[in-house]
Amino acid sequence: MKRKFILEGLGCANCAAKMEEAINKLDGVKEATVNFLTQKLVIVGEEERMPAIVQAAEKIVKNIEPDTTMKRA
């Protein structure tokens, strides 16, 4: 399944790349893309693991860029 998020306050392109890399490594994620320009995060992953994936992704985002908040799009 596919989930879209808006990353508000995403200000650093390299951080976006780091987030993408880290989220892609999460269990159950098929593909994750962070688009620095549109400030969007798209996660494609297994449905039953989605809640855990989203939680982990949120943690990753906060960790890499503390001022960024992840919102459902």
Added chain:
Amino acid sequence: MKKQLWQIGIGTFLFFTALVIKPNPEWIKTVLYLISYSIVGGVVIKKAVKNIFRGKVFDENFLMAIATIGAMLINEYAEGIAVMLLYQVGELFQDYAVDKSRKSIAELMDIRPDYANVKRGDELVRVDPDEVKLGDVIIIKAGERVPLDGKVIAGSSMVDTSALTGESAPRAVEVGQEILSGCININGVITAEVIKDYEESTVSKILDLVENASNKKSHSERFITKFARYYTPIVVILAVFLAFVPPLLIEKATFSSSIYAALSFLVVSCPCALVISIPLTFFGGIGGASKRGVLVKGSNHLEALAKTEIVVFDKTGTLTKGVFNVQEVVPVGIAKEELLELVAYAESYSNHPISESLKRAYGKEIDNNLVTDAKELSGLGVRATVEGKRILAGNAKLMQEFSIPHFEENLIGTVVHVAVNDQYAGYVLIADEVKEDSAQAINELKEANIKQTVMLTGDNKDIAGKVAAQLGLDDVYTELLPSDKVEKVEKLLLQKSAKGKLAFVGDGLNDAPVLARADIGIAMGGLGSDAAIEAADVVIMTDEPSKIVTAMRIARKTLSIAKQNIIFAIGVKVGVLVLTALGVVTMWAAIFGDVGVTIIAILNSFRALNVSRL
């Protein structure tokens, strides 16, 4: 941003004041420096401290804090403040550039309809397009954007489709026709029945495609990702070496100067310039193309488009209009109008495309009572009696069958010979017309250094051969079944160079296997055709083959900008690193190598958005 500007302004003023004055006592100067520093760099230091508590030690803020405080500790106040100032100005510029690029992207996406006027009973309700259901009746007033795909049930108007097709000429819509979301209604009031949900409507499909296109990464972007993965750790390791090795080996080297050089290294260690500007370049190219009515479904496809060597065309519907029309009426012994009338009547019972085109060319109502004894002669034509005259209309074989001497020259298209009471009365030539810009498209492709242009068709050799010659194609393969087309494309794929690409251009309706087999599948006439949009990598929204050349030019420009940025950014960064290591330049250069390069690269990638003249 305004606050930052003030801080920089006041800080700079204090800094220059301190620089110029020769106060007595001397410490006033130092105090001025310190105030200036805290105004300009306070934010940076605050962030650095915060991040250290969060476990992020080596971020940019920390580096700047250490470097500038370090400089001031060795009494280089001016240097410390200047570096901080430069960094802040750079950051400000960078934020501005990113902001600007986000805005121009948003502008590009500004074809989203904001609301729909839905008829609920007698009332007109303004709702979000998302909330409109299939079968709802919507009203689009002059100047409004069509919110969902619909079918006109009342009213007529001119609509501006430029947001979807790049075409500036407005189109007329009438009752019974479909209108596509994203168009702007120019004058009349249109009432329409919604035939697609918002999610399925043209405008949201296009937006979705363009927005997600940049998620399919090009080689350049993959290269950047890889580069970033190695670049930063390597520079950090080099910085550590630079900090500790020279003082141990070289007598004159001091720890303070080598640590300062190492900090400069760390400043240049962010690959930001590349990570921002390359995706921005591709986004710009894809967005610019969509403004011109060309949808490119991924950065990878844009890249492939730039490297195209062979372009293979389908004939019908791609290079030709795919509509049969009367091209010529050549009467023998009777009037032109009479010939057309007789043949239209004789063929009036048939619904073959040829008869349809005859009826269309005749253009008047057909009185069926005037036609008797109409009989279709399979493979030959028709025989009928029209107003007492015995009419034969059909191919050359039919004329031979009845031993009627007829015109025998070879013509491009289908010839309908006509005999009245067994007397030859002339012929009507019907053909699929070549599109206005087909020849120009082929010509421009050649000018754009496309090595080979090929046409594939199921049509017969005579007709297709002449079309190919007329258009100046390099090669033509005729009488092909759909499966033969795949085979031919596979053979042609072997003829290109290792890096070159082959593009297949079709109408997207029945050539899905070939579109899939080619390196790039281009579908024409995508406006309103979901099948074409689904099947292809690149969709030309209009029917113009010349847009293929436009798409290639956009692709090449985009790719060259991406290359410039890669070479420029890596070149400057490596240059700054080398000069810093040699002690030729100080942290000023490092800041240029970081934010300066980023700003220049972003500004350069803006050029990809500007494709209006390609």
